[in-house]
Amino acid sequence: MRTVIVGAGPAGLGVAHALGAARTPARDCVLLEREAEPAGLCRSFTVGGATFDYGGHAFFTKHPEVDELLGRLAPHGLYRQPRNAWVHSHGTYVPYPFQSNLFGLPVDVVADCLLGATRQAAVPAGAPPAHLAEWVTASFGEGIARHFLTPYNSKLWAHPLDMVTPHWTGERIVQPDLDDIVRGALSRREYRKYPNAQVRYPARGGFSELYRPLGEALGDRIRHDELDRLDLARRTAHTRSGATLEFDTLVATLPLPDLVARTADASDEIRDLVGLLRYNSLHLVSLAVDPANATDKHRVYAADPEIPFHKLVLNNNSSPALSAAPAFGIQAEVSFSPYKPVAREGLVDRVVGALVAMGLLRTPGDVRAADVREIPYAYPVATADTARVVTALREFYGRHGVLLAGRFGEWAYINSDSALQRGLDIGKELAR
Ligand SMILES: Cc1cc2nc3c(=O)[nH]c(=O)nc-3n(C[C@H](O)[C@H](O)[C@H](O)COP(=O)(O)OP(=O)(O)OC[C@H]3O[C@@H](n4cnc5c(N)ncnc54)[C@H](O)[C@@H]3O)c2cc1C
Structure with missing residues (x-):
């Protein structure tokens, strides 16, 4: 069975590792990576x-499996x-996260934040917030929202916050309770309840050293070439250098808009859908x-x-x-x-x-x-369309032996460890 993996970032490296690609004949598994080195965004x-x-x-x-694997492979540990993270706000520095370290900010700012948080704590729970702007205010109150979290998130996401859905916030935005917010406003104290x-x-x-051993182990299974065109009907991948690779399964970790743009037989509906991401x-x-x-x-x-x-x-x-x-x-x-x-x-x-x-x-x-x-x-950026679009693309590509994996292959706000874990899971499934 011939597997082609597109992208040698953490997700693609995970698939290849779990498939045992380094030990299988080269004709059975190949990774296409357009950059000169593996590790992708890492x-x-x-x-x-x-x-x-x-x-x-x-x-x-x-992920214990990722922890064990990367810890074992790290050449120098x-x-x-x-x-040691900090927030620069209102001309001064407070420890991260802002919401539990208000002490040291201008008194009016601290007052706004505390009043907002206490008022918000008294509001009975209603319908779940529809978007990130609502979520921030519902979680921390008007002061913390206005003085930091709303302008910060607007800057980071570079999108209107009423477009951004908040389902990912649980793991990503630190949520101290009111007790911690108040105590952190009255004195500087250590608050480290976050992952x-x-x-x-x-x-x-650099960080690339974490993933370099996985790439090195694959040797010439990694071909530094770019996926240029995908023919789903014929199950062939055509590369920039002119090679044609036949596949039974292709694991795509490149960003979904780039995958669709390279898919010769993607329907208009699929092209319209991916435009919503x-x-x-x-x-x-x-x-x-x-x-x-x-x-x-x-x-x-x-x-x-x-x-x-x-x-x-x-x-x-x-x-x-x-x-x-x-x-x-x-x-x-x-x-x-x-x-x-x-x-x-x-x-x-x-x-x-x-x-x-x-x-x-x-x-x-x-x-x-x-x-x-x-x-x-x-x-x-998570929006009201994301889940529906990714599900439709997964189904469409799945019918043609193409699996989607990784941060932009699944359009998921995940770190490299989760991208690697998803790759490992797919590789194990394919190996079975
Ligand atoms: C600002 C920032 C900070 C981050 N901080 C952290 C952090 O602190 N900790 C952490 O663990 N993670 C962090 N991440 C996330 C981490 O970088 C990604 O989750 C991870 O790299 C995703 O892996 P991937 O394999 O899904 O995708 P990628 O790493 O993007 O790999 C995809 C690969 O596909 C290749 N490719 C693309 N198109 C083609 C093509 N047509 N043909 C062939 N190859 C192609 C690319 O060159 C790339 O190598 C951060 C990311 C960013 C942007």
Whole structure:
């Protein structure tokens, strides 16, 4: 049986690993990967001696199989530490998450947040919130919504929040109870009741080191070539270099709009459906700066619309090996979409200006090297259409031996560990 896997990110690597692809004849399984290296969105790069990922990455997981596998394969082990994340708000810094660390914000802001949260706690539960804006207010009250969570989420998602459905928030937005909100407003205290309070990172190199061993084990089963056209009726995949691969099963981990665009025999209905999926993109501005600017913060979140980014990643603090680099790395994540266009021109200057204003950079002259790159598909945006569209695409492709997997293959807001787990599950199923 011939399996073709498109994409050597965590999901595709998981399928190949569980299929035992490295030990099967090459004709039975091949991975197509258009980039020069595997790991997909988990790749890393360096700028001016500092190591960066494609947006801030850290490892934490609730999947024991993933934990065991990546822990065992990590060539130099994983470095574990408490996550040191901060929020920049109203001109000051408070620990992450905002909602349980109000202490230190201007008194009027704290009052708004506490009054909103206590009033909201007295509101009887009604119909589930229809969208993210409603969910934020229903969960935390008007003050926390207005002073941070609504502007922050608007900036991150780059979509009107009344388009975004909230079913994913349980795992992603920290939800302290009223007791924790009040106590966190009266004094600074440790609040770490969230899944990534402890994080791990490869002890050497960037996040890509976590997935590199899975790619290396596959050797020449990974073909660095791009899926160009898919012929479902003939079950053939045609590549950019001109190869034709026959398949019994194809596992597609590339973004669904790209898959449909490459499917010769996709119906008009399928093309219309995939057009309903929403996502945001990121400009990544990565700066290598004079180490005199080093801070011990790992992440900084910013909701202020004047600040061009929603998140900063201080990746040198991900491991002792990275902190020994000759330059300190500061990476800004700037999301954009058709709803929130962001000009790339002048972006480095705008980011540098904000860093100076926030006290994270002494002077623009401390920037030794700058790099701007794009992540075209960064976050899948959940809308009222998502589940229906993904189900229809899964059924359509499933009829032709094509399985969908991964963050943009299933349009699911998942981290790399869950993408890997989904790949492993599919691979095990196919192996049976
Ligand atoms: C800003 C940001 C922060 C994140 N933070 C974390 C974090 O802290 N921890 C964490 O675990 N995860 C994090 N993630 C999520 C993680 O990066 C993804 O969940 C994971 O990489 C998804 O794996 P995947 O295999 O589904 O997709 P991808 O990693 O996107 O892999 C898909 C692969 O398909 C290839 N491909 C695409 N089109 C073609 C084609 N036509 N032909 C051949 N190959 C093709 C691509 O080159 C790519 O290698 C973050 C993501 C972002 C954007």
